[in-house]
Ligand SMILES: Nc1nc2c(ncn2[C@@H]2O[C@H](COP(=O)(O)OP(=O)(O)O)[C@@H](O)[C@H]2O)c(=O)[nH]1
C-alpha cells in the first residue's frame with residue numbers, strides 16, 4: 001500500500017525565537033513521511049519569516065517552503081488556508097503543527113503511524129491531557145479546567161472528547177471536502193467548532209497523547225474566555241443552535257513569502 005500524501009502546515013505568528021526549532025525537528029526520517037511542509041506566516045510584526053527562511057535553507061530540503069497570508073486570518077483562518085491548499089495540492093491529509101514550538105515536531109510521527117494503520121479515521125488529534133501526555137509549564141488550574149471541560153463535552157456528546165484543540169493534529173481531507181469549516185470562526189476557537197462538527201457528522205476520531213510545553217512561548221489565548229466560549233458552544237451544539245458565518249474560499253489567500 002502506498003503511503004498517504006501529507007501536507008504539514010505550520011501556522012506562525014510572531015514566533016521568530018521558536019520557528020527555527022520547530023523546523024529543525026524535521027529530520028530525514030520525518031521528511032520522508034510527508035510531502036510538503038509549509039510555514040504559513042500571518043503577517044508577523046517580528047522576523048518570523050526571515051527566521052523560518054534561514055532554518056529552511058539550513059535544512060536544505062525542497063519540501064520546506066515559507067508562505068505568508070495576504071492578510072491576518074488568525075489561527076482559524078490559517079487552518080482554512082491549510083485545508084484549501086492541501087486540497088489544491090492533492091493531499092490526503094493536512095497536519096497542523098503550531099509554529100511556537102509547544103509541541104515536539106518529531107511526535108507528528110505518532111499521528112502518522114495511526115493514520116497509516118487506520119485509514120478510516122477522520123482526524124488524529126494530539127492530546128495534552130491523557131495519562132501518557134507530557135505537560136510542562138501548565139498550572140494545575142489550567143490542567144483541571146481543561147479536564148473538567150473535556151468531561152462535560154464527553155458526557156454531552158456521548159463520545160470521548162479529550163482535548164478541545166492542541167497544536168498538533170492530523171486531519172483527513174476527504175472528511176473536510178464539504179468545506180463546512182469555512183463557516184467556523186477565524187479565531188483560536190476554530191478547533192472547537194471543528195471538533196463539534198466532527199461529532200455532528202459522526203466522524204471517527206482518535207486522540208493520541210503528546211508532549212506540550214510552555215517555556216518561552218507567548219500565549220495569546222485568554223484561558224478563561226476560551227473556557228467559557230467552549231461551554232457556550234457545547235450547549236449551542238446540544239440544542240441545535242450552531243450558527244455558521246458565510247465565508248468563501250477566496251477570502252483566504254496565501255503564497256510564498258518574499
Ligand atoms: N495569536 C495568534 N496566533 C496565531 C496567528 N496566526 C497563527 N498563529 C499561531 O497559532 C498558534 C497558537 O497561538 P497561541 O497564541 O500560541 O495560543 P496557545 O498556544 O493556545 O496559547 C501559534 O503557533 C501561533 O504562532 C494569529 O493571527 N494570532
Ligand SMILES: [Mg+2]
Pocket residue numbers: 098100102217218219220
Ligand atoms: Mg501557543
